[in-house]
Amino acid sequence: MSRKSPRFEQGPIRPPNEARSLLLRITRNCPWNRCRFCPVYKKRKFSLRSVDEIKQDIQAARDAADRVRELSWKLGSSGRVDDAVISQILSSPEYSDSFRSVALWMYYGTGACFLQDADNLVMPTADLVEVLTFLKEKFPEITRITTYSRSRTIVRKSVDSLTRIREAGLDRVHVGLESGCDAVLKFMQKGVSAAQHIEAGKRVVAAGMELSEYVMPGLGGRDLWREHAEDTARVLNRINPHFIRLRSLRVPRRVPLYEDLVSGRFRMQNDDQLALEIKVFLENLEGITSTITSDHIMNLLPEVAGKLPGDKQKMLAVVEQYLKLPDKQRLIYRVGRRGGAYESIRDLERDPATYAKISRLVEEVAGERGPEGLEEFIAELADRYV
Numbered sequence: 001m002s003r004k005s006p007r008f009e010q011g012p013i014r015p016p017n018e019a020r021s022l023l024l025r026i027t028r029n030c031p032w033n034r035c036r037f038c039p040v041y042k043k044r045k046f047s048l049r050s051v052d053e054i055k056q057d058i059q060a061a062r063d064a065a066d067r068v069r070e071l072s073w074k075l076g077s078s079g080r081v082d083d084a085v086i087s088q089i090l091s092s093p094e095y096s097d098s099f100r101s102v103a104l105w106m107y108y109g110t111g112a113c114f115l116q117d118a119d120n121l122v123m124p125t126a127d128l129v130e131v132l133t134f135l136k137e138k139f140p141e142i143t144r145i146t147t148y149s150r151s152r153t154i155v156r157k158s159v160d161s162l163t164r165i166r167e168a169g170l171d172r173v174h175v176g177l178e179s180g181c182d183a184v185l186k187f188m189q190k191g192v193s194a195a196q197h198i199e200a201g202k203r204v205v206a207a208g209m210e211l212s213e214y215v216m217p218g219l220g221g222r223d224l225w226r227e228h229a230e231d232t233a234r235v236l237n238r239i240n241p242h243f244i245r246l247r248s249l250r251v252p253r254r255v256p257l258y259e260d261l262v263s264g265r266f267r268m269q270n271d272d273q274l275a276l277e278i279k280v281f282l283e284n285l286e287g288i289t290s291t292i293t294s295d296h297i298m299n300l301l302p303e304v305a306g307k308l309p310g311d312k313q314k315m316l317a318v319v320e321q322y323l324k325l326p327d328k329q330r331l332i333y334r335v336g337r338r339g340g341a342y343e344s345i346r347d348l349e350r351d352p353a354t355y356a357k358i359s360r361l362v363e364e365v366a367g368e369r370g371p372e373g374l375e376e377f378i379a380e381l382a383d384r385y386v
């Protein structure tokens with residue numbers, strides 16, 4: 001007789017580098033929810049979850065992990081979650097999605113856990129400490145616990161409180177910095193100032209946690225791009241976070257910023273302008289040791305990645321290389337990248353068949369829709385990922 005598979009709640013998103021982490025939902029949605037560029041939690045109401053409820057979910061995840069292990073023994077895999085175990089679980093309808101996610105987490109063996117949703121430091125410190133302590137107790141095999149939070153929320157916590165949270169098990173906080181320019185932050189209704197970003201970042205670092213700051217190239221639009229690039233670099237220079245992650249702006253119809261795009265209040269940077277903006281941003285990063293990543297699918301140049309200060313010139317060279325491409329190749333790279341075929345400028349030379357295919361597509365679209373239509377086509381390709 002089959003037993004009902006344990007299930008627990010999971011939220012809609014996690015950072016790209018947490019794709020293989022165990023996902024547990026600690027709060028629901030976003031307590032701010034007003035950023036004009038953000039599509040994620042709109043029309044969904046924020047709520048705290050009670051400590052008891054979260055503990056029940058952690059217990060359900062533990063039960064799921066134990067069941068997976070049990071199944072592995074039954075299948076002759078000696079407790080390991082190997083291909084045979086994972087394919088049995090993924091192909092059987094008796095298991096819930098959350099159960100499968102635990103099995104996949106064990107299969108990947110990352111040991112990482114990401115606490116969802118948008119701003120978990122909004123929880124009272126004592127509650128969060130209790131949850132983290134319980135989680136570590138139930139899952140001694142977890143080696144890293146991370147979460148999202150907002151700078152505005154972090155500045156309400158003392159370094160002492162943040163230190164208690166770190167000691168209870170929270171290793172890393174991902175913060176949506178987006179911009180260090182006050183005019184951009186205000187226009188986008190981010191609900192935080194550059195000074196608060198700096199203070200929050202410093203507190204997280206002082207508490208001994210790792211800090212990952214998300215920056216949004218393009219958020220200044222054509223009018224404020226330079227201020228956005230320079231001020232964001234200045235703010236990061238004051239914080240020196242462990243990680244700076246680039247995640248470029250896209251504006252799908254469902255975000256409030258789309259209205260500004262239509263009315264002309266906001267003018268979007270095109271890909272070439274964006275590359276120049278990233279160059280100015282990188283040039284202005286000084287005296288810090290952060291690791292930069294561009295692993296988000298919405299980024300034009302994923303190769304802009306490395307550790308400061310040593311890799312700064314290498315990253316700048318990637319942008320220069322893109323800007324120096326002949327017009328036709330730059331266009332082919334953009335279509336290839338936005339369409340998901342290219343991950344590197346070097347891909348232009350690696351695969352002549354793909355190059356020829358994209359080249360024909362560019363000619364066809366330009367012939368049918370003209371240069372503006374081609375730009376729209378590239379934007380449509382990019383927006384599929386938002």
Ligand code: SF4
Pocket residue numbers: 030031032033034035038039040041118150176190
């Ligand atoms: S704080 Fe984050 S999740 Fe909330 S609306 Fe802003 S960008 Fe979206």
